[in-house]
Amino acid sequence: MKYLIGVIAIVFFIFPVIWLLKASFNQPIDAISLPPVWIFKPIVDNYVSIFTEEPFGRFLRNSLLISGSATFLAIVIALPASYAFARFEFKRKTDLAFWILSIFMFPPLAAILPYLILFQKFRLVDTIPGLILAHLGMVLPLAVWLLQRFIRDIPEEIEESAFVEGAGTLRRIFKLVLPIMSAGIASTAIFCFIFSWNDFIFALVLAPVSAKTLPVASVSLSSWAYINWGKISAASIIITGPVLVLVLLSRRYLVRGFTFGLK
Amino acid sequence: MLEGSLVEWGNGNMITPKKKIIWYLLPVIVTLLIITFFPLVYALTVSLRDYSLAGGKQVHKFNNFKNFAFVMTDPHFYYSLWVTFKLTAICLVIELGMGLGLAILFTQPNYKLEPVGLLMILPMAIAPVVIGLVFRWFYSAEVGFIGYILQLFGLTPPSWIANKTAALFSIVIADVWEWTPYVFLICMAGLRSIQGEIYEAAAVDGASGWKRFRYVTLPLLRPTLIIVLMLRAIPVLKEFDKIFIITDGGPGIATQATTLYIFKQFLWFNNLGTATASALILLAIIIGITQIMFAYLRRQEKW
Numbered sequence: 001m002k003y004l005i006g007v008i009a010i011v012f013f014i015f016p017v018i019w020l021l022k023a024s025f026n027q028p029i030d031a032i033s034l035p036p037v038w039i040f041k042p043i044v045d046n047y048v049s050i051f052t053e054e055p056f057g058r059f060l061r062n063s064l065l066i067s068g069s070a071t072f073l074a075i076v077i078a079l080p081a082s083y084a085f086a087r088f089e090f091k092r093k094t095d096l097a098f099w100i101l102s103i104f105m106f107p108p109l110a111a112i113l114p115y116l117i118l119f120q121k122f123r124l125v126d127t128i129p130g131l132i133l134a135h136l137g138m139v140l141p142l143a144v145w146l147l148q149r150f151i152r153d154i155p156e157e158i159e160e161s162a163f164v165e166g167a168g169t170l171r172r173i174f175k176l177v178l179p180i181m182s183a184g185i186a187s188t189a190i191f192c193f194i195f196s197w198n199d200f201i202f203a204l205v206l207a208p209v210s211a212k213t214l215p216v217a218s219v220s221l222s223s224w225a226y227i228n229w230g231k232i233s234a235a236s237i238i239i240t241g242p243v244l245v246l247v248l249l250s251r252r253y254l255v256r257g258f259t260f261g262l263k
Numbered sequence: 264m265l266e267g268s269l270v271e272w273g274n275g276n277m278i279t280p281k282k283k284i285i286w287y288l289l290p291v292i293v294t295l296l297i298i299t300f301f302p303l304v305y306a307l308t309v310s311l312r313d314y315s316l317a318g319g320k321q322v323h324k325f326n327n328f329k330n331f332a333f334v335m336t337d338p339h340f341y342y343s344l345w346v347t348f349k350l351t352a353i354c355l356v357i358e359l360g361m362g363l364g365l366a367i368l369f370t371q372p373n374y375k376l377e378p379v380g381l382l383m384i385l386p387m388a389i390a391p392v393v394i395g396l397v398f399r400w401f402y403s404a405e406v407g408f409i410g411y412i413l414q415l416f417g418l419t420p421p422s423w424i425a426n427k428t429a430a431l432f433s434i435v436i437a438d439v440w441e442w443t444p445y446v447f448l449i450c451m452a453g454l455r456s457i458q459g460e461i462y463e464a465a466a467v468d469g470a471s472g473w474k475r476f477r478y479v480t481l482p483l484l485r486p487t488l489i490i491v492l493m494l495r496a497i498p499v500l501k502e503f504d505k506i507f508i509i510t511d512g513g514p515g516i517a518t519q520a521t522t523l524y525i526f527k528q529f530l531w532f533n534n535l536g537t538a539t540a541s542a543l544i545l546l547a548i549i550i551g552i553t554q555i556m557f558a559y560l561r562r563q564e565k566w
Binding site for chain 1 (some may be wrong): 395
């Protein structure tokens with residue numbers, strides 16, 4: 001009995017992904033046939049067609065550029081502050097930390113509408129830098145919180161001995177802390193990347209045409225009268241694939257990453 | 264706020280002048296002020312004016328809180344809050360129950376499926392957009408897998424589009440699918456960390472099953488459960504992607520959560536003033552809940 005529940009649960013939670021994977025290699029007609037066809041000759045037509053009939057190459061490039069840049073900026077900007085949160089004592093430290101975290105909790109729509117007006121003034125609507133900025137606001141708080149957790153994991157004693165030998169703070173950070181926490185930086189980057197990569201609403205409003213990202217593009221595939229589920233499946237797998245690889249790489253820190261370092 | 268004398272750090276060997284600390288914090292503070300705080304203040308000014316994006320130069324005059332008055336007297340707005348509340352409550356109860364149940368199952372001693380249990384976290388990695396699309400497909404009347412399965416068992420599938428309750432649950436099911444693994448994962452980590460104590464307690468008084476769960480596991484797991492609850496509540500309150508794709512608020516406004524209400528004020532009525540006003544009200548609600556959550560976290564002395 002307890003194994004039956006376990007098996008049902010596992011099947012339930014992986015089935016839709018298997019389904020998408022199968023449909024993405026199906027002929028259009030097999031993709032939607034019920035009962036489902038499980039034995040078939042896999043074809044890559046769906047993948048080929050979204051890159052030839054639809055400009056998914058450009059959307060993929062946009063997504064990579066936007067998520068990559070937002071992640072890189074978030075890490076660089078967050079690192080000094082997270083070091084200060086982990087190592088220094090200062091007045092109102094907790095207040096400041098929670099103010100930063102609360103930004104992560106904001107509903108995107110509250111920020112998107114003023115962005116839209118401000119972006120029009122600065123000619124940032126539908127541009128890659130515009131969406132990078134919007135995503136930076138979303139992932140920066142996450143980066144600060146995760147990085148400071150990783151810095152706290154490093155015993156202070158390591159830095160103390162270097163301090164006694166006369167190494168200044170910056171020197172200690174670059175020569176000691178950063179190399180030790182490289183795995184932590186990598187997984188923080190992975191989580192920032194995932195949040196930016198999976199974002200839909202910022203991209204939908206702020207980058208509807210030329211800076212379009214993969215999630216917005218895959219939804220627009222479904223908005224016509226005839227819905228080609230094969231194409232949508234292929235697009236979905238292209239969105240999901242990289243994230244799955246990244247999650248696997250950072251599986252040690254999954255709980256930490258998805259709880260902003262609270263657990 | 265940050266200047267002053269010297270501050271001690273660690274066991275006192277390392278001393279960093281307080282004046283320098285501000286330089287560590289400044290990049291984050293300035294960036295966040297510019298890209299989040301400033302737009303929100305700007306949102307406040309937008310919410311107090313007549314504002315649409317159409318047509319060239321316009322004078323946006325202060326309109327005497329007309330937008331807030333409109334939103335606060337709009338029955339659709341209150342209904343959207345009710346939808347958001349229903350969604351949050353139903354999703355949290357199911358996700359917490361299933362996630363905790365599965366975590367208990369998978370942490371049982373010698374449970375053979377444990378190594379493959381990690382496969383269940385798959386949904387967490389998937390973009391809400393993709394989840395929305397695949398579930399919309401599953402619910403489809405002609406090519407939907409869920410309807411097909413129900414028919415195999417001789418059941419008539421509900422009309423996911425026309426039936427209000429079914430439409431609400433079509434979103435709940437997708438959200439449960441996406442986030443139960445999250446609760447499962449965190450509860451599992453929580454259970455592992457208290458496993459020793461559970462065994463001890465069980466060995467001492469020989470209690471087993473329900474009693475052990477009720478009087479040992481549950482109290483020990485309480486902090487974990489509260490954190491999960493709070494970390495799940497806020498994303499459901501903000502939920503947009505899946506609702507937009509699966510039901511788009513329909514039938515009628517039956518599944519129009521507050522986020523969709525805001526979006527429609529903006530998209531259909533091209534009224535940035537009322538859209539922003541309602542977004543700010545939602546923001547205030549979420550800030551309120553976040554503050555309760557933070558007050559709890561601070562008491563936990565995680566910080």
